[in-house]
Amino acid sequence: MPEIILEVEDVHTYIGQHHILQGVSLHARADAVTVLLGRNGAGKTTTMRTIVGLLHPTQGAIRFAGRDIRRLPPYEIARLGIGYVPEGQGIFATLTVDENIRVAMLEEDAESRKRLEQIFALFPDLERFRHARAGSLSGGQKQMLSIARAFVNRNRLLLIDEPSKGLAPIIIDHLVTALRAMKQQATVLLVEQNFQVASALGDDFYLIDDGRTVHRGPMEALVHDHALKKRYLGI
Amino acid sequence: MKIALPTLLLGLLLPLAFIEPRVYLTLTVAGLAMGMLIFLVASGLTLIFGLMDVLNFAHGALFSWGAYIGFSVVLALNQRLGWAESPSVGLNALLLLLAILAAMLVAAGLGMVLERVIVRPVYGKHMFQILITLGATIVMEELIRIVWGPNDQVVPIPLTFQGSWDIADVIVLRFPIVAIVLGVAVYLGILLLLKLTRVGLIVRAGVENGEMVQVMGHNIYRYFTAVFAAGSALAALGGLMWAVFSQSVRPAMGGEHLIFAFIVVIIGGLGSVTGSVIGALMVGLAYNYVAFLVPKAAIGVNMAIMVLILLLRPTGLFGAGK
Amino acid sequence: MTSDGPSAAPTPVQASRILEREARFRQPTLYLRLALTAAFALAPVLLPSFQLMDLMLKIALFATLVASYDVVIGYTGIVSFGHAMFFGFGAYAVGLSLGKFGAPTYGYLALAFALGVLVSAALALVIGAFSLRVKALFFAMITLAFAEYALILAVQLSHLTGGEDGISPKLPGVFAVSFTAGKVLGVDVNGRVVTYYVVLVVCLALFLTMSRFVHSPLGRTLQAIRDNEQRAEALGYRTFIFQLISSSFGSVVAAVLGGCYAMWVRYVNPESALSIQIMLDVLLMVIIGGMGTLYGGIIGAAVLLTARTLLPDLRAVGTLMFPGSEILQRLTERWLLYFGILFILVVFFFPKGVIGTVREVLSRRNAAR
Known part of the structure; x- marks a missing residue:
């Protein structure tokens, strides 16, 4: 039985007056890629933001490596080893690529330097533009930078929200290769609308609809379940 | 911003056509000094706004507190030890330094309390921020009236900083030079701090996206408190320098300078330190030139510049428009 | 006729x-x-004391002024520090037109109100056009700067405004102090009483106008913008225009009230018509009463103005109680300190004000039923 690193149990989250999450539950196995699927507005991003502590659930439990993190502030959750790559990258545009990475690097030691080298090997562009302003990068490079920032901190869990959004197919291929390589070192919770990317990377899947988890299982099973795909994903 | 420098240069040189060069030089020094003093107030305001999105109306009261604390230090040391009247440059400088230190420390402490108790519960709610910092202003100003009395008081000026140098027939007042040097030092200090230190790096990142800084494991509220305290200390420094410059303290002095600082920050662009330097210099210089040429129009000139800049660039010279 | 038949069901708004x-x-x-x-x-009629009449009319005037400020801050969600300035414009228009440049005739009185309204509307539009276009925060800063500037101008241009000493205008005809028309219901009908009723009617009319304004489609749009500016923009409203209309409307009402105020006290000076203190009073009144309620102003004005009339007595108590200590005496004198503390406490613990809180309690009770 593999270790469950993240457990989300029946979480409810409000944004203002709107009851967005109405019971989301999921388990992420250590060293696997768990993919969240669902239509726009189903609550995938809200789930991610709730896990990292930017939104506070009104009920339910969130445990990371066995520890209850539901009431912790975002910066403490991050220090436990959860990295977040938000939708739209969230890079600091006026800072350089190097500065962006330094903000994320909580400790500069041999391990983080090794990870940085690994990142630069995967994304040579980042090293090439290391001292350029992050705002001047292309969309794909920004995405790489955002992933790099989450990765350098030897986080045990990476939450990555729609990494392929708005990118050209050739760059998506590059990203998939890189994420596959990273999978060895961290557990990934991935939100992905591009089903090809999702099925290429995913080990497990959860389907979210109207703020609830409605299905779960191994990714392979979903690939062949056309009825389920048609019903919830429209494909 | 490309138009900033040419506008500043034009503003600097145009009055030369109407004013005799020697007087012009004197006015320019006075204008630069005034600009730098206003910059000290505006810099804290703009930093706090940039990082926390808070428009701090209590900034003016911190200015007054700085002035009064420094005034008390100068008064006490002068009455007991005669440091202001002493001809020793060293003692005079030490006196000013101690006054500055005391003013900045007290204001930083006040700023911390303000941020923790009053501002923190209303982050993200502009209207309540304005109202609550306004209430704090009233309380702090009234406390000054209770502790130090409601009337204007004369600040003893250390001998070294009185009077003027006469360089090639140009009269250069001493204290304004001190103010200019200090202003430049503070400006460079802020820039270097932001550029070279880790705290500066995280503050710059926080100005852009506070949420991301948090999910990277930094407790942004600690940075908020620190920047608020630093901004308060800068306001106090400005207040003390202004008290020495004008040789007097008044309970309402902060409110008037807050309006100056607002105008400067709007001209420069909310959140930009460099913008507030340029805005402050514009306001200081223009005020002095116009006060010499058309005394009656002097009070309106700041507003005129502000309106003009807003017409040309609605977000101010260096404003990001967020 | 399209109104009958099941097909013409009313829209949700209707x-x-x-x-x-x-x-x-x-x-x-x-x-x-x-x-x-x-x-x-x-x-x-019931309590023929001048002091009480004065208090009552000032409450009515300030309640209406606070309501006009509420249109801007409570219903539109923008903070203005220029509201007292527009009030001052109205007051100075009456002072200048009747006391300084014109004569106490009805014509000049009408001219004064026309001028006060026009100048206020024009300046409100200009200030709004500059600042609201960028962000509502600018509006707070810029109106504060303008208000301060107006105050300085009023003091410095003393040949025009009478400086610190101010102007004491005489009023024409039925408003004049010398006017009498015998007794009605046991009350001397003199210039004072006529002014009282005329100003009261103006206040009432303005209040009703504002009530119509905030409940009109325009007013509802304003509230939509206040609650979610982006959504309103996405629905196709040019939010800036609406904010401009509302702030100008509020300013014009303030100018008319300023004119009425000058008619009642028959005196205008920078401190009583333009100072920041009036602005702070109005702010506190709107907060005490409740923002976005319109009627809150009545409670806010009544509480604050009544307290203000009783304050001199409090001061005397202070001197009696602490004859030795200067600081303790100052502590009782500086009522502004308590005003400031009250201000903070109300914003923190009572952000909806009296009326807002009562409404909330009532609606919760209705919902529970």
Whole structure:
């Protein structure tokens, strides 16, 4: 039985007056890629933001490596080893690529330097533009930078929200290769609308609809379940 | 911003056509000094706004507190030890330094309390921020009236900083030079701090996206408190320098300078330190030139510049428009 | 005729209007409002003391002023520090037109109000056009700067404005101090009393106009913008234009009230018409009463103005109690300190004000039923 690193149990989250999450539950196995699927507005991003502590659930439990993190502030959750790559990258545009990475690097030691080298090997562009302003990068490079920032901190869990959004197919291929390589070192919770990317990377899947988890299982099973795909994903 | 420098240069040189060069030089020094003093107030305001999105109306009261604390230090040391009247440059400088230190420390402490108790519960709610910092202003100003009395008081000026140098027939007042040097030092200090230190790096990142800084494991509220305290200390420094410059303290002095600082920050662009330097210099210089040429129009000139800049660039010279 | 038949079902807005209209005469607040109006109208008859009359009319004036500020801050969600300035413009228009440049005639009185309104509307539009276009925060800063500037101007241009000493205008005809028309209901009908009733009627009319304004489609749009500016923009509203209209409307009402104020006190100076203190008073009144309620102003004005009239007595108590200590005496004298503390406490613990809180409690009770 593999270790469950993240457990989300029946979480409810409000944004203002709107009851967005109405019971989301999921388990992420250590060293696997768990993919969240669902239509726009189903609550995938809200789930991610709730896990990292930017939104506070009104009920339910969130445990990371066995520890209850539901009431912790975002910066403490991050220090436990959860990295977040938000939708739209969230890079600091006026800072350089190097500065962006330094903000994320909580400790500069041999391990983080090794990870940085690994990142630069995967994304040579980042090293090439290391001292350029992050705002001047292309969309794909920004995405790489955002992933790099989450990765350098030897986080045990990476939450990555729609990494392929708005990118050209050739760059998506590059990203998939890189994420596959990273999978060895961290557990990934991935939100992905591009089903090809999702099925290429995913080990497990959860389907979210109207703020609830409605299905779960191994990714392979979903690939062949056309009825389920048609019903919830429209494909 | 490309138009900033040419506008500043034009503003600097145009009055030369109407004013005799020697007087012009004197006015320019006075204008630069005034600009730098206003910059000290505006810099804290703009930093706090940039990082926390808070428009701090209590900034003016911190200015007054700085002035009064420094005034008390100068008064006490002068009455007991005669440091202001002493001809020793060293003692005079030490006196000013101690006054500055005391003013900045007290204001930083006040700023911390303000941020923790009053501002923190209303982050993200502009209207309540304005109202609550306004209430704090009233309380702090009234406390000054209770502790130090409601009337204007004369600040003893250390001998070294009185009077003027006469360089090639140009009269250069001493204290304004001190103010200019200090202003430049503070400006460079802020820039270097932001550029070279880790705290500066995280503050710059926080100005852009506070949420991301948090999910990277930094407790942004600690940075908020620190920047608020630093901004308060800068306001106090400005207040003390202004008290020495004008040789007097008044309970309402902060409110008037807050309006100056607002105008400067709007001209420069909310959140930009460099913008507030340029805005402050514009306001200081223009005020002095116009006060010499058309005394009656002097009070309106700041507003005129502000309106003009807003017409040309609605977000101010260096404003990001967020 | 399209109105009958099931196909012409009312839109949700129409439906809520119909409900409102039907409920109008069943609301207890209607009778409360009528009683309040009666109290103001009968005060000079029942309690013929000048001090009380003065207090009552000032409450009416300030309640209306606070309501006009509420249109801007409560219903539109923008903070202005220039509201007292527009009030001052109206007051100075009357002072200058009747006392300094013109003569105490009805013509000049009408001219004064026309000028006060026009100047205020023009300046409000200009300030709004500059600042609201960028962000509402600019509006707070810029109106503060303008208000301060107006105050400085009023003091410095003393050949025009009378400087710190101010102007004491004489009023024409029925408003003049010398006017008498015998007794009605046992009350001397003199210039004072006529002014009282005229100003009261103006206040009432303005209040009703504002009530119509905030409940009109325009007013509802304003509230939508206040609650979610982006959504309103996405729905196709040019939010800036609406904010501009509302702030200008509020400013014009303030100018008219300033004119009325000058008519009542027959005196205008920078401190009583333009100072930041008036602005702070109005702010506190709107917060005490409740933002976005319009009627909150009445409570805010009544509380604050009554307290203000009783303050001199408090000061005397202070001197009696602490004859030795200067600081303790100052502590009792500086009532502004307590005003500031009250300000912070109300914003923190009572952000909806009296009326807002009462409404909340009532609606919760109704919902529970």
